[in-house]
Amino acid sequence: MRYQAPKGVSEYYPPRSRSFEWVRQCLLAPIQRAGYQLLELPVFEDTELFTRGVGASTDVVNKEMYTFEDRGSRSITLRPEGTVGALRSVIEHGLDKGSLPAKFYYSGAFFRAERPQAGRYRQFYSVGIEAVGTDDPAIDAEVIAIADAGFRNIGLKQFHLEITSLGDRESRAAHRIDLKKFIAQLSLDEATRNRAEINPLRLFDDKREEVRSAMKAAPVLLDYLSHESKTHFEAVQKYLKVLNIDYVVNPRMVRGLDYYTGTTFEFVHDLLGAQSGIGGGGRYDGLMEEIGGSALTGIGFGLGVDRALLAAEAEGVVDQSAFLGDLCIIPLGDEAKSLALQIAHELRSVSVSVEIAFGDRSVKSGMKSADKSGVKYVIVLGEEELQSGAAELKEMSTGEATSVTLSSLVPTLVTTLTGK
RNA sequence: GUGGGCGUAGCUCAGCUGGUAGAGCACUCGGUUGUGGUCCGAGAUGUCGCGGGUUCGAGCCCCGUCGUUCACCCCA
Structure with missing residues (x-):
């Protein structure tokens, strides 16, 4: 019997492990320089934490979690993302009781039981930050700037930043009604209709030309923003301009985790294949409360170390001299x-x-x-x-x-x- | 979860219409006394992913399986 690594995991061994470590350190450096503190967290949590936090209707929870029963008959899940576990730790240890915002970072392996593909692994590596307890739009800009600095630290150039606002609860509810109406009068196949049922925003992300053009006239969430959400989003953009960070507003951006609200963003690399998102994040203003904490707002991101390395290799910017x-x-x-x-x-x-x-x-x-x-x-x-x-x-x-x-x-x- | 491609030495791959395996790179040793990157010579290395089937005979054909890759889906 010759043993192999489990299906779809990413493994790094020499000489490439050097590049991996270098990429990770490049991403980490701006985070550490901005005063974020390390959270070293368990890779598994109570299953319910994720179903509640990430959202029961999401694909991540529905079909991509590694869930098992431990010896004490507890349902355990290998973490599919970092934010929910980080916030659990914040709440459990009262880390949000001091001066706010409380700022944390983490780095490690995450797990999703997906079909492997270039840049998509069942065990992958992320670096992330969370800033809890302020809704100041300036911190939204700072969070984005930190991610941007990490990628530039690596030397990446051929990527772009997309941002949008998902608004508050009221904005989304109003938009959802109109969007569902719009979708109802489209002729769609069974599978697509089912997807739209769970999350109508999904259709904005469809890659088929006929769906794309059909969705051109669809109502866009940005037009439904409340006055508050709108001024917040405008302020974020103002700060991004101050920081000289290029971005495009993509009102059709879709995120797969339920907790996102308000400012939402994604870094997309131009040389990668279908899995081109090298990092993303956003606000999650109801999440703390949802998982049993106080009603604090928050914002964070997750950056894909595996994909950042792939991107660095695609651009030919991997630096090995330091080793x-x-x-x-x-x-x-x-x-x-x-x-x-x-x-x-x-x-x-x-x-x-x-x-x-x-x-x-x-x-x-x-x-x-x-x-x-x-x-x-x-x-x-x-x-x-x-x-x-x-x-x-x-x-x-x-x-x-x-x-x-x-x-x-x-x-x-x-x-x-x-x-x- | 769905669909397509691929799976031969550590790596990249060749192997014609089936007759029990090869190249380049890498590796080890040597080219006279203890000094690398070039050159020359020698050597080692494979259950041809795994299991089954067809056949006198399979790396080549068929089935299954595992892995991988690309896309859908999803996202880091």
């Missing part, structure tokens, strides 16, 4: 090996990255592997060096070697590498 080592030591013989271990240990303690060529190999093969690993310097430690107390420090890019006494090796390397 190259500084030094490789090639020891010859047992005594040299002990010394190599000591030197490596000492250098690492002062932040020099050091590898040792293990395995009693020849100098030639040690050099080869050092070359392949892209290390900056190489030093051979054999009997000669042990006796003379000096070794050749060879710079791989130029091939030049300078003699260094072993006792001064550590300070010498630190100066040449850090330039201090």
Whole structure:
């Protein structure tokens, strides 16, 4: 029996795992610089939390959750998204009791039992933030700006931002009535009609030309916004302009999670296939209350690390230089090996990255592997060096070697590498 | 969940109308004393995804299954 990973999971192993880690760190950096605090959360929760929070009618809850019974007959579900679990933790630990907004971020694996596809995995990785407790439109703009900064940090250029407002409860109810009326007089097939029944907005997202053109005349939610929602949305746009963030208003944008209200946005990459959304989010003004917390508003986003990596590869902007080592030591013989271990240990303690060529190999093969690993310097430690107390420090890019006494090796390397 | 493509060495793939497997890259060793990136030589590596069927004989045909990929759907 040869074991394989479960169907549809994304796995990262060298050399690509480096790129993955780099992408994730790029996305995380602007979040951390904006004062968001880490939430390290469980990957599974009470099933009911998701059915309530995400919405019982959504596809995510209906057909995409990994749900099972644990040994205590509790219904458990692997988290399909991050917001609901984050808010559960906020409520449970009273993290919203201090000054507001309370700002959090998370990073980790999420699970949806979908049919795998390019950019769509059953276990995927997201980075997200949540800002709880203010409906100031300026924070909407900041949240969007943070996501944008993450993508730009990677070096992505070929993506665009779509925003809309889903309004408040009243706006949506009024729109829904008119939209249903409109859809009722269209001639649609069974499956499409059923979809429209569950969420009429879905039809805006249909990819078939006949549906698209039929929906052109459909009433759009933006025209139904209450005065409050409208001024909020206008303020968000004003701030985005101040921040020089390009966006397009897409009144037909559809989100798959029920909790979204008001400002809603999506980052779409132009070089990806059907799964082109690299990040998205929005306000969820009723959600805290819905899952048992106080009536606080909130906004957040989730960014797809897997897809951001795919996008980075598509644009050819993956940066790997940051991962190259500084030094490789090639020891010859047992005594040299002990010394190599000591030197490596000492250098690492002062932040020099050091590898040792293990395995009693020849100098030639040690050099080869050092070359392949892209290390900056190489030093051979054999009997000669042990006796003379000096070794050749060879710079791989130029091939030049300078003699260094072993006792001064550590300070010498630190100066040449850090330039201090 | 629905539909199409694909599944041969670590990787990318070749294998003609069925006769029990090959290339390039990568890997290991060597090209005289302990120094890489080029070149040359040698070597190792596969239950041809898995199970069944047809056949004297299947990597090639048929069925199933698993995985993968693309699209629908959905979304990160």
